[in-house]
Amino acid sequence: MDALVAQLQMQFRDYTISLYQQGFLDDQFTELKKLQDDASPDFVAEVLSLFFEDCVKLIGNMARALDQKGTVDFNQVGASVHQLKGSSSSVGAKRVKGLCVSFKEFCEAKNYEGCVRCLQQVDIEYKTLQTKLQDMFNLEKQIIEAGGRVPQVDIN
Amino acid sequence: MEVCNCIEPQWPADELLMKYQYISDFFIAIAYFSIPLELIYFVKKSAVFPYRWVLVQFGAFIVLCGATHLINLWTFTTHSRTVALVMTTAKVLTAVVSCATALMLVHIIPDLLSVKTRELFLKNKAAELDREMGLIRTQEETGRHVRMLTHEIRSTLDRHTILKTTLVELGRTLALEECALWMPTRTGLELQLSYTLRQQHPVEYTVPIQLPVINQVFGTSRAVKISPNSPVARLRPVSGKYMLGEVVAVRVPLLHLSNFQINDWPELSTKRYALMVLMLPSDSARQWHVHELELVEVVADQVAVALSHAAILEESMRARDLLMEQNVALDLARREAETAIRARNDFLAVMNHEMRTPMHAIIALSSLLQETELTPEQRLMVETILKSSNLLATLMNDVLDLSRLEDGSLQLELGTFNLHTLFREILNLIKPIAVVKKLPITLNLAPDLPEFVVGDEKRLMQIILNIVGNAVKFSKQGSISVTALVTKSDTRAPDFFVVPTGSHFYLRVKVKDLGAGINPQDIPKLFTKFAQTQSLATRSSGGSGLGLAISKRFVNLMEGNIWIESDGLGKGCTAIFDVKLGISNESKQLGIPKAQANPRHANFAGLKVLVMDENGVSRMVTKGLLVHLGCDVTTVSSSEECLRVMSHEHKVVFMDVCMPGVENYQIALRIHEKFTKRHQRPLLVALTGNTDKSTKEKCMSFGLDGVLLKPVSLDNMRNVLSDLLEHRVLYEAM
Numbered sequence: 045m046d047a048l049v050a051q052l053q054m055q056f057r058d059y060t061i062s063l064y065q066q067g068f069l070d071d072q073f074t075e076l077k078k079l080q081d082d083a084s085p086d087f088v089a090e091v092l093s094l095f096f097e098d099c100v101k102l103i104g105n106m107a108r109a110l111d112q113k114g115t116v117d118f119n120q121v122g123a124s125v126h127q128l129k130g131s132s133s134s135v136g137a138k139r140v141k142g143l144c145v146s147f148k149e150f151c152e153a154k155n156y157e158g159c160v161r162c163l164q165q166v167d168i169e170y171k172t173l174q175t176k177l178q179d180m181f182n183l184e185k186q187i188i189e190a191g192g193r194v195p196q197v198d199i200n
Numbered sequence: 201m202e203v204c205n206c207i208e209p210q211w212p213a214d215e216l217l218m219k220y221q222y223i224s225d226f227f228i229a230i231a232y233f234s235i236p237l238e239l240i241y242f243v244k245k246s247a248v249f250p251y252r253w254v255l256v257q258f259g260a261f262i263v264l265c266g267a268t269h270l271i272n273l274w275t276f277t278t279h280s281r282t283v284a285l286v287m288t289t290a291k292v293l294t295a296v297v298s299c300a301t302a303l304m305l306v307h308i309i310p311d312l313l314s315v316k317t318r319e320l321f322l323k324n325k326a327a328e329l330d331r332e333m334g335l336i337r338t339q340e341e342t343g344r345h346v347r348m349l350t351h352e353i354r355s356t357l358d359r360h361t362i363l364k365t366t367l368v369e370l371g372r373t374l375a376l377e378e379c380a381l382w383m384p385t386r387t388g389l390e391l392q393l394s395y396t397l398r399q400q401h402p403v404e405y406t407v408p409i410q411l412p413v414i415n416q417v418f419g420t421s422r423a424v425k426i427s428p429n430s431p432v433a434r435l436r437p438v439s440g441k442y443m444l445g446e447v448v449a450v451r452v453p454l455l456h457l458s459n460f461q462i463n464d465w466p467e468l469s470t471k472r473y474a475l476m477v478l479m480l481p482s483d484s485a486r487q488w489h490v491h492e493l494e495l496v497e498v499v500a501d502q503v504a505v506a507l508s509h510a511a512i513l514e515e516s517m518r519a520r521d522l523l524m525e526q527n528v529a530l531d532l533a534r535r536e537a538e539t540a541i542r543a544r545n546d547f548l549a550v551m552n553h554e555m556r557t558p559m560h561a562i563i564a565l566s567s568l569l570q571e572t573e574l575t576p577e578q579r580l581m582v583e584t585i586l587k588s589s590n591l592l593a594t595l596m597n598d599v600l601d602l603s604r605l606e607d608g609s610l611q612l613e614l615g616t617f618n619l620h621t622l623f624r625e626i627l628n629l630i631k632p633i634a635v636v637k638k639l640p641i642t643l644n645l646a647p648d649l650p651e652f653v654v655g656d657e658k659r660l661m662q663i664i665l666n667i668v669g670n671a672v673k674f675s676k677q678g679s680i681s682v683t684a685l686v687t688k689s690d691t692r693a694p695d696f697f698v699v700p701t702g703s704h705f706y707l708r709v710k711v712k713d714l715g716a717g718i719n720p721q722d723i724p725k726l727f728t729k730f731a732q733t734q735s736l737a738t739r740s741s742g743g744s745g746l747g748l749a750i751s752k753r754f755v756n757l758m759e760g761n762i763w764i765e766s767d768g769l770g771k772g773c774t775a776i777f778d779v780k781l782g783i784s785n786e787s788k789q790l791g792i793p794k795a796q797a798n799p800r801h802a803n804f805a806g807l808k809v810l811v812m813d814e815n816g817v818s819r820m821v822t823k824g825l826l827v828h829l830g831c832d833v834t835t836v837s838s839s840e841e842c843l844r845v846m847s848h849e850h851k852v853v854f855m856d857v858c859m860p861g862v863e864n865y866q867i868a869l870r871i872h873e874k875f876t877k878r879h880q881r882p883l884l885v886a887l888t889g890n891t892d893k894s895t896k897e898k899c900m901s902f903g904l905d906g907v908l909l910k911p912v913s914l915d916n917m918r919n920v921l922s923d924l925l926e927h928r929v930l931y932e933a934m
Binding site: 057061064065071072075076078079081083084087090091094095098127129130131133134135136193195196197 | 640642643644645647679814815816817818820821822824825827828856889910911912913914
């Protein structure tokens with residue numbers, strides 16, 4: 045049993061490290077994990093689900109705004125991007141935040157193709173992140189079910 | 201003719217012959233009568249005479265014989281029949297008594313004879329006893345002399361006194377003319393005249409030891425009479441007139457310490473003897489008596505013992521003096537060493553201070569220089585200066601620490617601290633370097649690791665930092681993992697299992713890296729000062745080589761052990777150390793939520809805070825942050841809602857001002873209007889994504905008390921809150 049726990053823990057650790065190394069997550073995510081304790085055991089999950097809901101909502105807004113060919117309200121798009129940037133930086137979604145930064149530049153430059161491209165990338169990016177985080181949570185659940193404790197992975 | 205009853209004598213009355221017979225008879229009668237008288241007289245005089253009645257018998261016999269002879273006198277002339285009758289009666293009686301006496305004497309004479317033999321025997325015995333008495337007396341006298349001599353000899357422990365006293369006493373007791381002692385020389389081939397009785401300044405006189413007379417004396421333990429003409433006895437110039445007295449020589453064994461075994465008595469197989477020569481006075485006809493010889497022998501033995509005692513004492517006195525000298529020398533050396541150490545410490549302390557002051561100046565000014573506008577070359581130069589000076593400062597610290605550690609003058613400063621926090625801090629410190637080198641570090645704290653411990657926090661941090669720093673320094677790729685757990689066995693005695701008692705436990709920290717690795721042969725050298733194992737090519741990592749040595753000493757001070765394992769070059773290595781830490785009583789408080797367990801910021805509990813943020817996610821994150829710190833958080837998503845909800849109970853308001861435009865800042869003004877009294881007004885802090893001067897100025901102009909850069913870390917928020925509450929203003933948290 046302990047061997048299984050140890051193996052799962054190692055898997056979890058390596059997976060988490062890889063997420064950081066690949067730039068999916070940054071320090072803020074670590075900070076988020078720090079806020080999770082006995083008083084609020086599902087804090088991270090709650091915040092992340094809120095974030096993904098936000099993503100869906102904002103991307104939808106942006107898509108609608110950009111659909112209006114000819115009369116694209118770049119301010120509105122910019123506002124949504126700004127929101128998304130704020131959210132992503134709050135949860136530590138590094139890649140998403142990076143994309144939002146360039147997205148915002150395109151908005152200010154009123155570059156339609158750029159915005160569209162960015163939007164697509166953001167869409168892909170947040171979905172990828174969602175899957176990866178889902179996998180990580182599954183590993184955590186497995187470890188807890190196997191009787192072990194989720195190790196703290198403190199890096200960078 | 202007349203008829204008479206006379207009896208005619210037989211013989212004719214020859215006048216001459218008869219006259220003679222008559223006279224003889226008369227005298228015989230007198231003698232016979234006087235004998236008993238004498239007997240009676242003398243027997244009465246003597247005290248005891250056993251045969252009294254024999255005497256009577258004898259007396260009777262004699263008296264009767266006398267009477268017979270007396271009566272015989274009358275028979276020479278014509279005598280009457282009465283006389284003849286009396287004569288006959290007397291003769292008959294005499295015959296009877298004499299026969300009885302004769303018979304008696306047969307019994308008595310042997311007795312009397314045996315009395316005589318007994319008397320002779322007793323006389324012999326008495327003579328013998330007398331002789332023996334004489335012998336005993338002489339022996340006793342000899343013994344007395346010996347005792348006195350021994351007493352004299354043994355009353356001193358000085359060799360010369362012993363020998364001198366011996367000679368003097370012997371001379372006195374035996375009335376010697378001369379007494380001399382010959383000692384063997386160092387080579388053992390000659391005897392040297394060492395002491396004499398009469399001559400005050402003995403000439404340095406030697407005789408070879410192999411003389412027959414000397415061999416003769418040495419061959420026996422008895423005193424031997426030697427010729428006065430032998431070389432050992434010729435001590436004075438011989439003047440021909442004198443007839444030299446008899447000379448006796450005896451050997452004196454010189455016993456060595458090694459002769460005295462515990463289990464056996466000293467055998468007289470010692471090789472070294474001295475020779476004592478004693479001369480009787482010339483011209484006296486004295487001869488050596490046996491008891492005198494015995495006396496001499498006994499004295500010789502005693503002298504031997506006394507001499508060995510003296511030798512032993514001399515030896516021990518010498519040893520004692522030597523030890524005292526050494527003691528004094530050692531004491532002096534110790535004091536000198538202590539002075540040297542003190543001088544060195546003073547020197548180090550002073551130099552340390554003197555060196556650090558300019559060092560500080562260099563480092564501080566270089567840092568400041570870094571902040572100014574510099575060209576790239578200048579920046580590079582300043583960075584190098586800063587790096588070198590930091591290195592130098594570290595080196596100075598290390599050297600000072602190490603020298604104090606080696607003295608043993610370093611003491612641990614014990615205190616209570618949070619072990620978990622310590623590890624996180626260390627990781628935070630190492631992070632920047634690790635990020636640059638792209639080495640992920642993971643920290644693994646065991647679940648049973650106590651949180652609050654008692655120990656030297658600073659030194660423990662130094663040790664861990666040193667080891668983790670080494671891991672980072674010497675790894676080019678791979679990851680580094682730091683594990684901390686409670687260990688059950690004392691590695692110094694693997695068979696001894698340390699049960700973590702209520703008060704102490706052993707912390708084990710393992711730092712594993714996948715870097716350059718270490719050759720197993722080099723591992724023992726690692727902990728020596730100034731030794732580094734990598735080749736010149738990799739020397740760029742710098743360092744003084746003191747780190748591990750200092751860490752090892754600190755670990756030892758903490759009653760622990762440190763070692764390194766490596767599978768070889770290129771296979772990474774693991775550094776492990778155990779230290780003993782105390783468990784703090786604070787850890788016994790269970791069930792306290794983490795936020796309140798931090799004693800420094802207890803004033804956050806229940807602090808009413810308002811968070812205003814349009815972005816749901818960041819609003820939630822900020823709320824989570826503050827809840828974690830123990831605050832009572834209300835969230836609003838717009839300024840109107842904020843104004844509505846806000847009350848004087850809220851102490852701090854965090855407002856997100858990320859949105860472009862100035863609307864958000866208006867809220868600040870409105871709040872100022874609402875709460876005119878300053879102490880009632882909550883503190884206003886802006887959360888913003890950029891930190892340039894314009895944002896800061898804007899915040900200040902709108903009356904905000906502080907600006908925070910998003911995203912805020914937990915520690916940051918904690919510090920900010922405490923500073924804010926203390927000073928009621930915050931513009932440094934950037």
